[in-house]
Amino acid sequence: MARTPKTWAVRTARDRTEAPVRARLLDAAEAVFARLGYGPATVADITAEAEVSRAGFYVYFASKEDVFRVLAARVRDAFLASQEVPGVDTGDVRAVARESVAAFVAAYARHAPLMPLLEQQAHTDPEARALWQEIRERPVHRHARYIRRLVAEDRARPVAEPLAVARAVGAMSVEFARQVAARRLTHAAAVRDVTAMYLHLLQVAPPGQE
Structure with a gap:
C-alpha cells in the first residue's frame, strides 16, 4: 500500500524525535548551558560540543530557545x-x-x-x-x-x-x-x-x- 503524505510526515517526525543524533544534541546542549549559562550559549557551541554540523542541528531544533x-x-x-x-x-x-x-x-x-x-x-x-x-x-x-x-x-x-x-x-x-x-x-x-x-x-x- 502506498504511504500517504500524512503518514510519511508522522513517521518522519517520530524518527527524528527518536534519532541518536537528537539525543546527542540534547546532551550537548545541557552541558553547554550548564557550563556557559543560557545567554552566552550559542547554537555553534552546542554543535561543537555534539560534533554535529549546524545544518544537522536545524534538522531537529528550530533555535537555541527551542532546544532549551x-x-x-x-x-x-x-x-x-x-x-x-x-x-x-x-x-x-x-x-x-x-x-x-x-x-x-x-x-x-x-x-x-x-x-x-x-x-x-x-x-x-x-x-x-x-x-x-x-x-x-x-x-x-x-x-x-x-x-x-x-x-x-x-x-x-x-x-x-x-x-x-x-x-x-x-x-x-x-x-x-x-x-x-x-x-x-x-x-x-x-x-x-x-x-x-x-x-x-x-x-x-x-x-x-x-
Whole structure:
C-alpha cells in the first residue's frame, strides 16, 4: 500500500524525535548551558560540543530557545518517570518509597546544573514558565494522589495532609540531590536518609508490625 503524505510526515517526525543524533544534541546542549549559562550559549557551541554540523542541528531544533524548551520537557519527564518504579511490587510501600526516592535523586542530581537556568528562563519565556510549573508541580500532585490511595487502603497514616507530605518529601529529595550533585553526599546515603524520613512522614509500620 502506498504511504500517504500524512503518514510519511508522522513517521518522519517520530524518527527524528527518536534519532541518536537528537539525543546527542540534547546532551550537548545541557552541558553547554550548564557550563556557559543560557545567554552566552550559542547554537555553534552546542554543535561543537555534539560534533554535529549546524545544518544537522536545524534538522531537529528550530533555535537555541527551542532546544532549551525540549530540555525542560526532558527534565519534567525524567522526574515523572522516577515515580514509575517498574519491576517493584507496588504493594510494598517501603520498596516503592526507596526506589522512587533513588530514581528522583539520581534524576535531579544529573540535571542539577540546568535547574537554576530553567527557573531563570521561566521569568521571561511563557513556554519555559509553563514547563517550569510542570516540573515543580506535576510530580508533587501525582505523589499526593499516591499517598491518598495508601490512606484509603489503610496502608499509611501520614502525619499531615497528603499534599503537604508530598511537598515535604519533594523538598527533602531536592536538597539531598543537590548534595549528591555537589559530591558532598553519596547517592546511597541520600536515598537511605530521605527514604527513612519519608516512611516516618507516611507513618508506615516497621517490617513485621503491620
